Each structure stands twice: as structure tokens, then as C-alpha cells.
Amino acid sequence: EAQVTQNPRYLITVTGKKLTVTCSQNMNHEYMSWYRQDPGLGLRQIYYSMNVEVTDKGDVPEGYKVSRKEKRNFPLILESPSPNQTSLYFCASSLVGTGSQPQHFGDGTRLSIL
Amino acid sequence: RKEVEQDPGPFNVPEGATVAFNCTYSNSASQSFFWYRQDCRKEPKLLMSVYSSGNEDGRFTAQLNRASQYISLLIRDSKLSDSATYLCVAEHRGSSASKIIFGSGTRLSIRP
Numbered sequence: 001e002a003q004v005t006q007n008p009r010y011l012i013t014v015t016g017k018k019l020t021v022t023c024s025q026n027m028n029h030e031y032m033s034w035y036r037q038d039p040g041l042g043l044r045q046i047y048y049s050m051n052v053e054v055t056d057k058g059d060v061p062e063g064y065k066v067s068r069k070e071k072r073n074f075p076l077i078l079e080s081p082s083p084n085q086t087s088l089y090f091c092a093s094s095l096v097g098t099g100s101q102p103q104h105f106g107d108g109t110r111l112s113i114l
Numbered sequence: 115r116k117e118v119e120q121d122p123g124p125f126n127v128p129e130g131a132t133v134a135f136n137c138t139y140s141n142s143a144s145q146s147f148f149w150y151r152q153d154c155r156k157e158p159k160l161l162m163s164v165y166s167s168g169n170e171d172g173r174f175t176a177q178l179n180r181a182s183q184y185i186s187l188l189i190r191d192s193k194l195s196d197s198a199t200y201l202c203v204a205e206h207r208g209s210s211a212s213k214i215i216f217g218s219g220t221r222l223s224i225r226p
Contacts, residue, residue: 042218
């Protein structure tokens with residue numbers, strides 16, 4: 001089954017404790033992206049990747065890191081999480097850009113930073 | 115000012131009504147446009163792409179007006195199952211970059 005898998009689905013942690021949210025897709029998509037969703041602000045792009053070893057900042061990259069060592073994986077790293085990073089996070093993938101291709105989203109990861 | 119703006123709603127309409135959403139975008143270099151649907155606590159899913167010539171998919175019609183930089187979505191004969199948040203999306207694509215901007219969404223609630 002074609003899917004984007006994020007882990008964990010839920011995480012409560014404390015300020016400053018490094019965490020990684022994994023994202024994996026099995027559709028051989030070149031494009032992968034991370035978003036955060038907050039009430040009233042909608043989905044905002046954090047980072048995206050056009051292909052292996054190619055990453056770029058989205059609109060809200062501060063406090064986040066990503067890597068794309070393999071095509072299927074695109075982990076999101078919070079080196080020193082802070083309470084303002086409490087949010088719902090989505091990973092998505094598609095063929096290059098979107099064009100007529102839809103972005104496929106994971107189920108989301110709800111992060112709470114205390 | 116947000117790069118993609120939508121009326122947040124909520125729109126509360128009776129079943130069978132016709133509903134129209136508008137969305138404006140500020141980056142004239144945006145090339146591709148989409149409507150996504152998001153159910154409560156779920157991931158967004160593509161509803162339809164939007165073309166200048168207008169496109170229709172069953173009860174749904176999408177339209178793009180590049181001169182005025184707005185996108186519309188029309189839902190005819192609305193069903194209870196249409197209740198969701200509708201997200202307007204604009205993409206700006208270069209040779210080595212692709213930025214995707216979501217609007218904050220318009221909430222639609224269909225009542226029996």
C-alpha cells in the first residue's frame with residue numbers, strides 16, 4: 001500500500017531534549033516536505049527536499065533540521081525543542097514539485113514540548 | 115500579509131445548498147494551484163487542481179483568475195459528507211526549488 005509513515009504519532013517531552021520525528025515513503029517520490037499546523041495559521045512549510053542530499057528551507061525553518069540521505073526517508077530533527085514548537089506536524093511526499101501530482105501526507109505527529 | 119489568504123469561516127449551510135469559497139494569493143510568480151480537503155484531526159488530501167480554464171469534478175468546480183490572483187471553489191448540492199476544512203494551496207516552482215504555501219483553511223459545516 002502506497003503510504004507516508006510518520007513516527008511517533010504522539011510525543012510529550014521537555015524543553016531542550018533533542019528529538020527526531022521520522023518520515024518514510026514507499027512511492028519512490030523525489031519530493032518530500034515537512035509542515036507544521038497551528039490553529040489560525042494553517043499549514044506552514046518547514047523544510048523540503050527535491051531529492052537525495054537536496055534540502056531547502058520553507059517558511060518556518062528556525063529551530064529545525066532535516067536530512068535526506070536516502071530517497072525514502074526525511075527525518076525532522078529538533079535539536080533543542082522549545083514550547084513554541086508544540087504543534088501538529090505533517091510529512092508529505094510527491095513526485096518532483098506537485099504539478100498535477102498530489103502530495104501524499106502522513107497521519108501527523110502531535111508534539112507537546114513542556 | 116499572508117501569501118495565501120482565505121476566509122476562515124465557518125460556513126454553516128443546509129444540505130443541498132451551493133457554497134463558494136474564494137482564496138487570494140500575493141505571489142504573482144505562483145504557477146500551480148490546488149484545493150485540499152482536511153477532515154478534523156486528519157491529514158490533508160488533494161481535492162482538485164485548479165486551472166485557468168476552470169475544471170469540474172462532479173459537484174465541485176474550481177477556477178483560477180491570474181489577473182486578479184484569486185482561486186475559487188464551488189460546491190453544488192452540498193452533502194453532509196462535505197463538512198471539512200478546505201485548504202487553498204499555491205506553488206512556486208523553480209529549477210531547483212519548490213515552495214508550497216497553504217492558506218489557513220475555510221471551515222465548512224453542512225447541516226441536515
